[in-house]
Each structure stands twice: as structure tokens, then as C-alpha cells.
Amino acid sequence: MCLFPGCHCHLSVTEAVHCSAPFWASDWLKAYPCEREILVSIWRKMSQENHYRVRFAPSPTGHVHLGSARTALYDYLIAKQTQGQFILRIEDTDRKRLVEGAEEELMNSMRWLGIDWDEGPDKGGPYGPYRQSERKEIYQKFAHELIEKDMAYYCFCSSERLSKVRQEKQKDKQLPHYDGFCRNLNKAEAEERVKNGEPHVIRFKSPKQGTTVVHDLLRGDIVFENANLDDFILVKSDGWALYHLAAIVDDYLMKVTHVIRGSEWLPTSPLHSLIWQAFGWKEPVWVHLSVFLKPSGKGKMSKREAADLSNDGYSIFIKDLEDLGYLPEAVINWVALMGWSYDDHTEFFTLDDLVEKFSLEKLNPSPAAINFSKLDYFNKQHIKVLDDTDLGGRIQPFFEKAGYNVTIKDMEAIAPLVRDRITTLDDSVEKCAFLFKNSITHAPESLAIEGKTSQETHRIGEGALNVINRVSDWTIAVLEEKLTDYMNQNELTPKEFFSFLREAISGQRATPPLFDCMQVLGKERTIQRVEESLKLI
């Protein structure tokens, strides 16, 4: 039944909201609740005609970093929003660069972020296999089709000759491109040489005149002079297809409608466009995302700088962010807003919010510097909205990793104490470990009350111990009441007295609120710690 006052239509809200309504639709819904049935039927129709099929196609050569995570996120969002499919495809045609375990870590990082795929190497799907290493013959077949059409050719040049050509061209300040030595070889002759087992590659026959126009969703038409295009290699001498061929054949066969990728692909996009055209296929929508710059805004993150980052407790790798105590919700929120915005003030988004509100049109094409202090901020924001059980469950592994034997009950008890005080989950250990230690130590001079002699301090401590001993109802409110009374009787300020007690029970200057800590610590251990402290005075 409708939730809008005065509206008598019969659609449920979830039905309306989950019908892949575009981001503006929810506003319409608010404005015209009675028109909902009509609106919903329009959205249904639109989304049925417009299921986006998108793919995330990483090569398993290392950790998943922020840039890939963002691409995958946008892919996921647009697929969910249009009730389309998000495809995970592994681009592992370069057998030399494979990294053991990278594919598994990649999937784990994606799952941790909550970005799940509909089709992929582990799940299968109607257009598999989804690992390029299992599709070698497919690329061969399509490469030969291009040779048939005279849009590609065999090239027998050795890499030695190639690098010589390149050097000479560079010396003459020319484009360091292939000189076309094999471009016009007699086809029958070339076939013969291939049959005889002569090493060869297959090159694309790029046009030499005219221009190629690539339409990018964010940048409009981009014009390239064909004279600047190289005869790119499509198939290597080992028979494996290169990205340029493999990705395009796969995108076509997998019916990909939108290609979202980094702007480092912009320079080769005319080549890709030409290959689509050579086959006579209709190109997908091209969306080239801006690159991420290092925090200073000066250039892309280098390997060296990525390593240096970890000294500051940051990282551009998803796996590290998890270990550092960041929430996937925060990483998603943060990364989504690097290059995309919803309006001029909304910044807090859950994954579901993003599915509803994301739109490719609002993407920003300019490069963005990575800002880790904003990640810290988002992490705090997302920690704030976690309930005790959730937060407790998330901090438990960090206590265990630090060697504390804690239960989920312990963690739920301290969840409210750390919620507003931690930036990353592992901060909770530093803040609250004293509650779980068997014994604590004090710096000798720290157990003092300013302006009091040690005899006086000891007397005040004894008195406090008596008060604590007499507390039968061990709650925050009672502790506060009794101890505040005692403080007033002794004409002490809160600062003087509570700092002393804080030090006595924790061995620290700064802790979560005193009475909360005592409450979690329990009566017995509180008394024990105060007694031990008194011995030191």
C-alpha cells in the first residue's frame, strides 16, 4: 500500500524504487505520487530496453588498486541500476606477467567491497569462458577473418629489426612506428611462409589517410589523424592475441554495451574503434574515466611511492585498506566520489544509494588527486552508523591479531566506547586494550593529583576505593553519582580527581569516558587496579 499521504495507488515502495528507476525518478515520485503507476511502467519499459552489459577486465598481475576498484564499482552500479549484467573477465593473455594467486586476491577484494559479478570465470555464464587464456582459438579465428578481409597482415620482421627501425625513426624525429615492411607482402607468399613455420605476428592494417573519430561519452568526439596510427600487433608470435584484439572480440561476443575504462586507453581508442569497424560491428559506448593522481596532485602513483605510502598507514591497494581497518563501505563511498558527484551537498552514500543515484553523465573527466584524509573522514562516518553487534564483530579480528583473547560480548561492550573515537578499526585496540590486559603498568609520577602530597593522594585513593567497594549496582549512572559526591566532599575538581582515577584503572592519560570504562572492566577488576595503584603511591 502506498506510503504517500493522500495517494491511493497500490504499488509498494520497494516495487517502485527497485525497478531500476533513474536517479531523477525518485524525485518525480515525491512530486507526483499519484502518477506512480504510470512512472513505474515507463521505467520498466526503459530498463527492459536498456539493460547495460558491462565488464570489468583486469589482468591478474598484482593487487587491485583504487583505480580498478572505481572502474569496477561504476560498472557494477550501472549494471544494477539498469538490471543488466556485470561481467568479470580475466585478461591473462600475457603468460609472462601472470602473478600467482592474483586472480584469487582480485576476487576476494571485489567481494570484500561488495561488488559482485553476474558472469565470470568462477560463475560461468552464457558467453564464457571468461578467462582469455581459454579463448585463444577464438582470437585466432577472428584475426584470420581480418586477414581475409585484407584489414590485417602477417609480419615476419624480427624484434631486432623492429627496434632498429624504431631507433632510426626516433633519430629522424619521426613517429617510432612500424615501417610497413611486410604490409604489402604477397598474400599467397605470406601464407606459404606461415605454413613453413616461419615466426610471425599479425598486424592491423591501419588506414594511412583521413581521420578516425572516437565518441567518448564524457568528452564528445575525439579526432585522430590516421597518419599517426601504427600498424598494431594483434597476435603475437607465440599465437596469443594482444589486448587490442582480445578485448574487442570478447566485448563483441559478450554483448558488452558500455566500455568503462581508464583514460590511459584514450590514445589507443582509435585503433579499437577501427577494429570494431573492420569487423562491421556496432561499437559500444566508450567511457574513459580520469586517472588518479598521487596526493600531491603531481603525477601518477609510482611503485616506489605506493610503497612509501604504507609508512603513513595508507595504501592504494584494496587488500591493504582492509588490513588497515578501513570499512568497505567507506572505501566505496570515497572512491565513488573521486570523479563523480550527485549534487552540491550530498556526500554520504551506501552501495544501495549509489545504485539508485549514480549516473555516467555526472562523471568528471579531469584527473583527481587521491585524498586519504577524506577516506579517514568517510571511515569515521560509516563506523558511526554501525550498531554495537556489527561494530563489535568488525573490531574483534584486530584484537585477536594483536594477541588478545576476546569474545564477541567483550567487543559489543566496547563498541559504544570506541564508535566516536576511532578512525580505523584497528584504533580500537590502542584505545581499549587496557580493558583486556591482565596487568597494567604506570609511569611512577603519573599517579599524582596536582597540588597534593603523596600522602593526601593516597588518602583520597583509599576513600575512593571505599566508595567503589560500596557500589552494589554497577552501572555508569551510579558510579558517576557516588564518585562525583566523593569528589565534591574532598573539594577536588573533576579534572584532578577523574584524571587520577583514569590513570589508576587504565595506566593511560586518555581513555574513553571513565565510568564507561569502569563499567566494562567490572567491579572486581576495577578494585584490583585501584588497589595496585595505591601500592605505588
Place this chain on the structure above:
RNA sequence: GCCCCCAUCGUCUAGGGGACCAGGACGCAGCCCUUUCAAGGCUAAAACGAGAGUUCGAAUCUCUCUGGGGGCACCA
């Protein structure tokens, strides 16, 4: 060197000819609150890269320059 992309506070951004002496957020500084640490509230400082043009009017459109970035492999 050549090709391509980009250009609003330190950073992420809103803005798409008049509503802009430019709005929000992070960070920074100050104040309030306060038993510590936080959290929260309030306030401040902080930007349209430069020059031409179009226009009654330009952050917004055009051009040039400058700056920044990306790419030029039998990597992806």
C-alpha cells in the same frame, strides 16, 4: 619529440551566459561544550591559470598561450 586529454579554494567538487563580490565537503585555524581522548555546534581564512574574442552581460561559449596529466611495446 609526436599524439591525445584536462583546467573552480591546499584537496574532492557544485555550477553549463544574468539567481555567483562563486555553494558544499575534507583538511587547517579560532571559539563553544567538556573529567581525558573524541564527537558535536559555531566562526574564519581559502579558488574561477593568463590573454584576446563573442555578448548589454562570461567561472560558464570560441581561440591562443600557459600549466598539469596520459600515451607512443610481440604489457594491459
